[in-house]
Amino acid sequence: MILCGLLRSLRPPGGAVARLIPAGIATVLAVLLVAAAAAPAAAQPFLKFSLETRVDSQAVPILLALDRGYLKAEGLDVTIDPATGAQEVLSRVASGTYDFGLVDINALIRWRDQNPGVAMPAVFVIYNRAPFAVLARRSREIAAPKDLDGKRIGASVADGSLANLRLFARLNEVDPARLRVDAVALPVREPMLASGQVDAISATTFTAVDLAARGVPAADIVVLPMADYGVVLYGQAIVAGPRLVAERGDTVRAVLRGVLRGLRDMVADPARAIEAVARRIDPQQTARELERLRMAVRDNIVTAEVRENGFGAVDMERLARSIDQLALGQEFRTKPRPADVFDPAFLPPRADRLPR
Secondary structure: OHHHHHHHHHOOOOOOHHHOOOHHHHHHHHHHHHHHHHOOOOOOOOEEEEOOOOOOHHHHHHHHHHHOOHHHHOOOOEEEEOOOOHHHHHHHHHHOOOOEEEEEHHHHHHHHHHOOOOOOOEEEEOOOOOOEEEEEEHHHOOOOHHHHOOOEEEEOOOOOHHHHHHHHHHHOOOOHHHOEEEEOOHHHHHHHHHOOOOOEEEEEOOHHHHHHHOOOOHHHEEEEEHHHHOOOOOOEEEEEOHHHHHHOHHHHHHHHHHHHHHHHHHHHOHHHHOHHHHOOOOHHHHHHHHHHHHHHHHHHHOOHHHHHHOOEOOOHHHHHHHHHHHHHHOOOOOOOOHHHHEOHHHOOOHHHHOOO
16 A cells, blocks of 8 residues: 555656656566565454453363464464453453453353443354352252251352352252352362361362362262253353454454364364463473363263254253352343343354365
């Protein structure tokens, strides 16, 4: 464009450029014009992607898309940073400090209730089935939801596990008022169950891996996946910033194409995929992260719904039910609509998203 402007500025009224430019300079300009025309489109602007917590197995699809060049192949320059929780991710993306975030979609729904005017949807769901669970000690005579009646249970406000526990209880005819709930900080929740200070905790299925590492005998660990007891919530999802959604849809689509390739690689070979995490964490944690990843692929990512609808999508009727269920665990001021929470417009075609 600059060269074309230069040539126009040198064109005399009714005259030819060639008569005003020495032959050597004209040749150089011609070569530069040809090179400019043949050059590939400029890379997209620099993008920032926020994880929800530290680097762990949940980040594998994003890390693979970065490490294996799938985002670069889309013309994207992306950096990935950890965060301290869902609220930080959502604040980062809403403010425009970050362009994308990986976050629990239920945290997004709760956040939307407080920020109804911000158009910041999820655009790709990775966990089709939320991994929320109650974990208990069999030695405390807990084997089913009804056994939680009167038991002491640890849960945290920070990760939504307290609200999830209330929802789980109400769906399974357990009076929440009869639960002896301790609102605890996340760092002490698992240790309290391991040491016997509580009878159960509200966390995720992956927490069983941590309990075993803390010396709790496998035979004494009871895992009650909430999805097995009526909870229809989705899980981890990618959210896109308001400006991207409104003005740069092609950039959102390009990111999702790259992440989809990373997700496919992860599903096909978790043991190799976990290397993307291993190079960024304490090597002693790798085996534990691989176990979590295999659990996620089996139980949360490749589900019957995903085999039908493809990776990334949601069933809007199910999403509506999930919002209704969240209302059982907390009171909404303005209950979000499914269309406010998830926008399918940026997904790759269904045929490209179906599991192979």
